[in-house]
Amino acid sequence: MENETLKEIGKRLLSARKAKDYTQEQVANLTGLSIKMISAAENGHKAMRPENIIKICECLSISTDYLLCGESARLSTLTDYDEIKKLSPKQREALSKIVEDFLSAFE
Structure with missing residues (x-):
């Protein structure tokens, strides 16, 4: 049986690679x-x-926090806000991606 954590990391890795429009060979x-x-990681x-x-x-151009946990370091500092605490893991991952994309647009 495969580890669910590894599967989730793999999904985020695949998503980040495709967002950059890279092939596995390019990475x-x-x-x-x-x-x-x-391939094994994905x-x-x-x-x-x-x-x-x-x-x-x-x-x-992703954070290790995002790859390993599904959220950015920046988002994890906001977890004191009650609204963010109420989000599901999937919603937190989506919000993290939005925050990362938004901030990287201004770097």
Whole structure:
């Protein structure tokens, strides 16, 4: 049985890669990682080493918080607000993506 956490990380990795319009091969070339490792991570079959997580996040311009937990570091600082605490994990992930996209547009 596969680990649900790995599957969720894989979904976020796949989504971030597609948002950048990169192929697995392009990510592999940009990070120095293998296509096989990227595919295994996207499919939730294998956990990534910390240094590989950092490489992938830098390549895809996402935070490790987003990849691992589904939210940005910026959003997690807002969790004191009652409205945000009431959101489901899926809603928090969507809000996190909106915040990250909005802020990256001004960098």
